[in-house]
Amino acid sequence: MLLKDKVVIISGVGPGMGQALARIAAAEGASVVLAARNQAFLEEVRNDILAKGGRAIAIPCDVSDETQCVALAKDAAAEFGGRIHGLVNSAYYHGDWSFIENSDLADLTRAFDVNCLGALRLTRACVPYLRDGGAVVNVSTMATVRPYGGEHGMEMGYAxxxxxxxxLGKYMSTDLGRFGIRVNTCRMGWIHGEPVEGHIQSQVNAGFKRDDVIAGITRDIPIGIIPPEEDCARAVLMMISDYSRVVSGASLDxxxxxxxAP
Structure with missing residues (x-):
């Protein structure tokens, strides 16, 4: 098992890749700490993991609140022997699709507070428990290097x-290496899970053929498919496994x- 005997916190456990990260981490032998704002959904995923023989707890947490981040780290360590082996920062706030001229500065600020500072808050809270071999993965997006948008606006604030x-991940890696903590980044592209399937269905409802919608998405994807959610999650989890224990400061597309990436 890839994560046998490891304690792993996953933030942002929602209907997208977050729940896949949690379920696969548990199946790979980890004791999983599920974190997000939606307690009902957290409990649903936790119960599913437990029913399949895995180990998991659910702790509601808003990463924009430092007190909640500290409590999450403390409670996670206390539940599973005082140690955290891996942290996946996948909590996010997408915000508006906009252009430069109609961008909302308050929305941009909210995106920065959750997507960047949220990862900083939670990582900082976990440092005492990650020392001597722990790993952090920050979940990012391809939109940071390949701007994306359409007639309705650009994915600007999020990106x-x-x-x-x-x-921040590079600075985390440089600084936290002295404590034996690795930090890497995964830049995700299209992920074929519930959110993307919802987008596809909305296009179908608008009169487009499903095959044409998918072909439009995959036109520039060399492997010819929308990367499945489970496979994307496995790539992220590999970065907290011992298979990457000498990798730090890297960005995996x-x-x-x-x-x-060049």
């Missing part, structure tokens, strides 16, 4: 905040070749 997270 700019995640771009700051990319840089998880997008089927849609963007290839």
């Amino acid at each position: 700019v905040a995640k771009g700051a997270l990319n840089t 998880v997008n089927g070749g849609h963007w290839m």
